[in-house]
Amino acid sequence: MKFYDVVKKRRSIRAYKGDPIDMEALARIGEAVNLAPSACNIQPWCFRIILNSDIRKSICSCYNNEWIKQAPAIVVALGNREAAWKRLEGGSIIDVDIGIAMEHLVLAATAEGLGTCWVCAYDVKRMNSVLGILPPWEVLAISPLGKPAENPEARKRKPVSEVFRIIE
Numbered sequence: 001m002k003f004y005d006v007v008k009k010r011r012s013i014r015a016y017k018g019d020p021i022d023m024e025a026l027a028r029i030g031e032a033v034n035l036a037p038s039a040c041n042i043q044p045w046c047f048r049i050i051l052n053s054d055i056r057k058s059i060c061s062c063y064n065n066e067w068i069k070q071a072p073a074i075v076v077a078l079g080n081r082e083a084a085w086k087r088l089e090g091g092s093i094i095d096v097d098i099g100i101a102m103e104h105l106v107l108a109a110t111a112e113g114l115g116t117c118w119v120c121a122y123d124v125k126r127m128n129s130v131l132g133i134l135p136p137w138e139v140l141a142i143s144p145l146g147k148p149a150e151n152p153e154a155r156k157r158k159p160v161s162e163v164f165r166i167i168e
Ligand SMILES: Cc1cc2nc3c(=O)[nH]c(=O)nc-3n(C[C@H](O)[C@H](O)[C@H](O)COP(=O)(O)O)c2cc1C
Pocket: 010, 011, 012, 013, 117, 118, 119, 120, 121, 122, 154, 155
């Protein structure tokens, strides 16, 4: 798929078929994640693709929406706030770094015909605890991953002219 077609095709998918995911597609998605840029090339992340149903159940217990249980895989984006580059004022750049890498994953999954949905509205403390994640690592986002069982319309966006300005 061409890049702009992928960008246009991507949607947040909240209904999934249970079909297993092709492992070669997963490997290609991993390559795409690994090509993401990060401040000072620190790559302060680790992505876990959870196929194990017991672990998926634990993850789902941290998020108050039933649809996530349908997905045959759940992506867990782990970030290391301490290892990430710090802004001149001292703040960690981890949220920017993880956002870029996660979106590489999301777009690569779209190109593979797989659905995703960024999910951040989970119980953070419980999520870190059920997955045994200890500081300086933390779960910064998750996403279901699998064949979409819906084809939602594109959600409305602000006019391009409001958010993208060319200053000559
Ligand atoms: C950082 C971030 C966090 C999000 N968290 C959630 C979430 O917890 N639950 C959910 O259903 N969707 C979540 N979304 C998906 C957004 O609601 C969705 O991207 C937005 O409504 C636009 O729809 P689209 O992705 O289909 O274009 C999140 C998206 C982002 C980028």
